[in-house]
Amino acid sequence: MTATLNPPEAERSEKPASRRGDRIFAGLARGAGLTILLALAAVFIFLFVEGWNGLNAEEATYRPATDFLGYIGPLILSTILAAIIALIVAVPFAIGIALFISHYAPRRLATPVAYVIDLLAAVPSVVFGLWGGRYLADLLQPVHVWLHDRLGFLPFFGPDPASPNGRSLFTAGIVLAIMILPIITAISREVFAQTPRLHEEAALALGATRWEMIRYAVFPYARSGMVSGVMLGLGRALGETMAVAMVLAVTPVATLNVIGTASPATIASNIALNYKEATPSRQSLLIATGLVLFAVTFAINFFARWIVGRNERKQAKA
Amino acid sequence: MSSTVALSHAKLPRWAPALVGVVSLAAAGLPAMLLGWGLFAWLVASVLLFLAALPGWSLVVEGRRSAVDRLMTGLVWSAFGVAVLPLVWLIYVVVDQGAQAINGEFLTYSMRGVIGDEQGGVYHALIGTVFITLAATVVSVPIGILTAVYLVEYGGRSKLARWITFLVDVMTGIPSIVAGLFALALVVLIFGPAFRMGFGGSIALSLLMIPTVVRSAEEMFRLVPMDLREASYALGVPKWRTILKVVVPTAIGGVITGIVLAISRVIGETAPLLVVAGATDGVNFNLFDGRMTTLPVFIYSQYAQSTPAGYQRAWGGALVLIAIVMLLNLIARLLGKLLAPKKA
Amino acid sequence: MAKSIDVSDLNIYYGDFLAVEGVSMTIKARSVTAFIGPSGCGKSTMLRSLNRMHEVIPGARVEGKVMVDGQSLYGPDVDPVAVRRSIGMVFQRPNPFPTMSIYDNVLAGSRLNSRKLSKADADDIVERSLTHANLWNEVKDRLGKPGQGLSGGQQQRLCIARAIAVEPEVLLMDEPCSALDPISTSAIEDLIHELKSDYTIVIVTHNMQQAARVSDETGFFNLKAAGQPGHLVEFNATKKMFTNPDEPATEAYISGRFG
Structure with missing residues (x-):
């Protein structure tokens, strides 16, 4: 929370604003801030009001399951599996790229690389979905077969046959990984660059190689920043809709197999896929699943930002 | 040894x-x-x-x-x-x-009455995108900038300001589909379950846009040197006029850059619009009644048809969309450079 | 194990900028050599070039020769990592690794070099190094505590212990007392006196009394004007330097400071 570190105007504003213009303007500004808080509260309230019916509707609403938990269970499983795949793939790359920008790349290369990674964040998710469904899935299909042949004894890669077109949770996870790469990279890169010069030199002066210096000085210092970057990435992976909706071939049968012919949709993509033919009660159900998604991602983001903020406060003191 | x-x-x-x-x-x-x-x-x-x-x-x-x-x-x-x-x-x-998909017809025709392999176009989606995004901008820019003013000029270390800053950060992580559902819930509650309108999409996009606008404007206002404000106070100018005449004009370049970047972020949003603004084949100029297609939704619905012609149109739409996003990014960078306050 | 250092015609560049020009000197083994001079005269750069730490800044390079025990520091197949292992360094501000305990801080260098360190060997190194750094008695009951919990002077002695734990040939100190109070400063100066019997020590200091107190020989660096490269004005025995220097510039600087 950089905002709290450097308040230029705090004291002045404590005094009563005598003029009418000042009062009105200050009220407007404050009102705008309150609007944001209200909007956030409204999101919770409206989703709750509209989704409430979805929690206890008639059994038929939950087809093919019979109650809310049965309906959302497979969706949660897929959501988590896809997010885990995304994190497993994205985190090492993101940290590698962040290190590249902060410690390895020649300075002339570091800035353009950072810019290219930001460009990756600017590509709309629907385009990622289009590309993932039409191209990446084909490219990764042989990987599915390979994983199934070699590691088919694991529940994640068998026993059902591998997807013939690559439109699996695995491919969706890879697309998600590419999409969350920029945020994890951005946060890690920032904390890596903030490592105190003194600690880096302490390691180098002991005769550490560059990698040993990073292990001794950079990683311990950046640990909590990296954790919050990963959590922000996780929040995005859980909530991303279109890329998954466009890549994944969907059946409502829960399975751990991430390379099979079909998996349940994720919570978010399920909403996008089903909103159209929804009856009012079905609509409530979808909103209820959205409420669950919101609660989870809100908690994750809240916690991640809290870690970031705590770090900044600590540094402000030091 | x-x-x-x-x-x-x-x-x-x-x-x-x-x-x-x-x-x-x-x-x-x-x-x-x-x-x-x-x-x-x-x-x-x-x-x-x-x-x-x-x-x-x-x-x-x-x-x-x-x-x-x-x-x-x-x-x-x-x-x-x-x-x-x-x-x-x-x-x-x-x-x-x-x-391969883009030509004059593609950009100037809608999908109304287009059957099978006929070409059709993105005109209706372009209109929808422009209308919905503009409306979202109109909603979020005043709220965003005023909030930033509050945080920098009035809030100080108060509890409210700290909570707003924190929650704005948290808000950047809200899944876009949730914003869409919120707008849907709002519209449904007021107008009934079958009602759809473009402005609902604008509400959803505003929710996604506001945090970005607040953060960038806040950052820019903080860069305005204290001396400038004090010089203005010393002339007997009241605080609100100081903010309007000194602080905002000084920071305007960065603020506009931030707004353009925020637009480029939400212009590619699909899920919330799919949910609340729906999809249609024809042109709709009325934000407050009826379904309205945007470019990303167009891409998705063409993709969902799973026909060669559909894929073709989806790729055409994707190129137009990417071009718009990159153009906005470029404009933001240029504006940032052009409007930056001259350094002494 | 202490070694002498021969510097001849050393130029140090940052990119195109010549920071230090034409330095030649011989630093004797088992003695303390002090570098003094005004800010920006390149004495810290000079010190850092003795274990190639200045290369941390991109674009840094040297011309000329630095020989330690007859080997060039800048030879084509010399590894800067190996140089830093045998020429240790202590910095202006104490910088123990914040996430490590006192024990682990002392062992940081040794752990880099040997994969397996038996517990007995490790304990031995820690006790020996901390004793050598006059810190053992103060911290022996809390070796597992983080190094940053110590006072500034103790932290600096911990950094010295960390540097001597790998048994370097030479110990470089870059204004090691500038962030410390007078009592801690005097503890460090006493320590420097004791370490001199085993190590070649080079110290950069702002404080001329300190140079006079701890060093056997002194080099005075100066620059002609801002933006000009720093150069070595005079290199002499400390006693002679502070009583009867050869160069008038040295005399002016020293007497100016002494009032």
Whole structure:
């Protein structure tokens, strides 16, 4: 929370604003801030009001399951599996790229690389979905077969046959990984660059190689920043809709197999896929699943930002 | 302790990485040619070979620590390479496929009455995108800027200001589909379950846009030097006029840049619009009644048809969308440079 | 194990900028050599070039020769990592690794060099180094506590212990007392006196009394004007330097400071 570190105007504003213009303007500004808080509260309230019916509707609403938990269970499983795949793939790359920008790349290369990674964040998710469904899935299909042949004894890669077109949770996870790469990279890169010069030199002066210096000085210092970057990435992976909706071939049968012919949709993509033919009660159900998604991602983001903020406060003191 | 100083030990020559690189490419090229691998597999094999060979050589000559260091350096460089790969490929595909779909008709016709393989166009989606995004901008910019003013000029260290800052950060992580559901819930509650309107999409987009606008405007206002404000107070100018006449004009370049970037972020949003604004084949100029298609939703619905013609249109739409997003990014950068306050 | 250092015609560049020009000197083994001079005269850069720490800044390079025990520091097959292992360094501000305990801080260098360190060997190194740094009695009951919990002077002695734990040939100190109070400063100066019997020590200091107190020989660096490269004005025995220097510039600087 950089905002709290450097308040230029705090004291002045404590005094009563005598003029009418000042009062009105200050009220407007404050009102705008309150609007944001209200909007956030409204999101919770409206989703709750509209989704409430979805929690206890008639059994038929939950087809093919019979109650809310049965309906959302497979969706949660897929959501988590896809997010885990995304994190497993994205985190090492993101940290590698962040290190590249902060410690390895020649300075002339570091800035353009950072810019290219930001460009990756600017590509709309629907385009990622289009590309993932039409191209990446084909490219990764042989990987599915390979994983199934070699590691088919694991529940994640068998026993059902591998997807013939690559439109699996695995491919969706890879697309998600590419999409969350920029945020994890951005946060890690920032904390890596903030490592105190003194600690880096302490390691180098002991005769550490560059990698040993990073292990001794950079990683311990950046640990909590990296954790919050990963959590922000996780929040995005859980909530991303279109890329998954466009890549994944969907059946409502829960399975751990991430390379099979079909998996349940994720919570978010399920909403996008089903909103159209929804009856009012079905609509409530979808909103209820959205409420669950919101609660989870809100908690994750809240916690991640809290870690970031705590770090900044600590540094402000030091 | 040795009595002689051991400063130098065996070291790989400076050209070792280059040599290993070339050898790896060649060595992987042999099976690639024999077994008919594609370019991609050849490159992957070469990189893996390189990552094994150079540290291996280093391990023999230079020892474990240097070998680990070389391995990590290699991994970090290849991480960078691998990350750039999908971006380049994606942009190549979009341009290559999209260019085949785009012509004058594509940009000026809607999809109304288009059957089968007839071409159709994105005109209605362009209109929808412009209307909905503009409306979202109109909603979020005043709220965003005023909030930033509050945080910088009035809030100080107050509890409210701290909570707003924190929750604005948290808000940047709200899944877009949730914003869409919120707008849907709002519209449904007021107008009934079957009602759809473009403005609902604007509400959803505003929710996603406001945090970005607040953060960038806040950052810019904080950069305005205290001296400027004090100079204005010293002339007897009231605070609100100081903010309007001094602070905002000084920071305006950065603020506009931030707004344009925020627009480029939400203009590609699909899920919330799919949910609340719906999809239609025709042109709709009324934000407050009836379904309205935007470009991303157009792409998705054409993709969902799973026909060659549908895919073709989807790629055309994707190229238009990417072009708009990149253009907005470029404009933001240019504006940022042009409007930046001149440094003394 | 202490070694002498021969510097001849050393130029140090940052990119195109010549920071230090034409330095030649011989630093004797088992003695304390002090570098003094006004801010920006390149004495810290000079010190850092003795274990190639200045290369941390991109674009840094040197011309000329630095020989330690007859070996060039800048030879084509010399590894800067190996140089830093045998020429240790202590910095202006104490910088123990914040996430490590006192024990682990002392062992940081040794752990880099040998993969397996038996518990007995490790304990031995820690006790020996901390005793050598006059810190053992103060911290022996809390070796597992983080190094940053110590006072500034103790932290600096911990950094010295960390540097001597790998048994370097030479110990470089870059204004090691500038962030410390007078009592801690005097503890460090006493320590420097004791370490001199085993190590070649080079110290950069702002404080001329300190140079006079701890060093056997002194080099005075100066620059002609801002933006000009720093150069070595005079290199002499400390006693002679502070009583009867050869160069008038040295005399002016020293007497100016002494009032």
